[in-house]
Amino acid sequence: MTADTASLSAPETLSLRERKKLRTRTALVDTALALFTERGFDGVTLDELCDAVEVSKRTFFRNFASKEQVASAPLEALWDGLRDDVERLSFGHAPVLEMLQEALLAALERLDDGGAWVTRVRQSRELAERTPSITAYGLQYCDRTSAAVEATLQRKLGLNPADPRPRLALDLVVASFHAALRTWTAKPGTPTHAALAAELRSVFAVLPGALTFTTA
Amino acid sequence: MTADTASLSAPETLSLRERKKLRTRTALVDTALALFTERGFDGVTLDELCDAVEVSKRTFFRNFASKEQVASAPLEALWDGLRDDVERLSFGHAPVLEMLQEALLAALERLDDGGAWVTRVRQSRELAERTPSITAYGLQYCDRTSAAVEATLQRKLGLNPADPRPRLALDLVVASFHAALRTWTAKPGTPTHAALAAELRSVFAVLPGALTFTTA
DNA sequence: AGGCTTATGCTCCTGAGTAGCACTTTGAGC
């Protein structure tokens, strides 16, 4: 479930079997991103990808649920991180929206491994921009994770399940990240982790204005 | 089997050919929703669906891009309506968010055909809840439509393309509708168009609270 | 070491979605 997070933060306290599995998983992600970027998502068959990693298709589907997932893996790690944060964190009585914003920034911070993750995110994002099915998968994963986070919030904070505000706040945070991702990807030059975090903070800052701004 | 389901803008001045095409399209949507509801999305093959409607698979794929789309058709009509509204409406100086809310409510109103559409939406929604690929497709369609609406807003209002607020406002409206849809679907009894509109207004009303509410 | 668990490979299968070709229907020009 959190294999993604583990694969990218790479703790060395894993058994040999688990490390091996992680190696093939990482190899699949990296090779997939490279091949998809080079020849397009539809231009690469799973057989080709598996041949390149020297792994059977069976093994591929034990690590990923679909061809789209392997291309979305980097971002899934972020949402998994957010989910784990909300599960772990103790909530005070600050506004829920701010808590979620902090949790996402913390999850993002935790994925800073010196550039490897952020490079994968950039590739994944550019692929998603020209491949609708990847976008679809990613959005569905966000949706599912958001539902899980909402349930956790309700449980930990004793909220009324009929209250739509927690989920709206969550959707707002997710929308903010997507907005940050768009502008970050559009910027030329070497993409950095810090720049992405800065974009996200910037979007968070203008968020209240999204409700009130007028044309004039 | 009577009026138009999706892809509105349908005056009664359709040519015979266009009416025929629309009839097969509607038959495909209704039959698909019925079969999927009865035996599950994965329990029905396209061949079976096409046999039931007495149409070839080739014809199916001329009307729909995927198996998921035919199950999402009712909601696509709503987003298409929102897109058309924003394209058509003249914007005053009111807050953009309120304009979008009004536009969505207007699009929803326009789809009130006495219960046929709303029944299909209910079926489509219940299918999406237990079929991830339908959810994925629907979210991707929302995303694409939102991008188009954002572009229209920028053009008509002369906004800065780097300003994330229009898209955030849009995402907020979309998230509100999804929240309304969830609670509307969860309610037992015969689903009505008016009840859905009421849910949506209700979510719009608590929207500002989503930014500020606290646990205590 | 030996048994147990788990990953992996191999092979066969279903079904979504595409493409080529031929046939029918519709709408427009004569």
Add this chain to the structure above:
DNA sequence: GCTCAAAGTGCTACTCAGGAGCATAAGCCT
């Protein structure tokens, strides 16, 4: 009315994503 081009449709064959069963090998435990 008649013809013809264009569009819709059916049929068929094909590619490829994804799943299932069975056998093997590798890692883990006592």
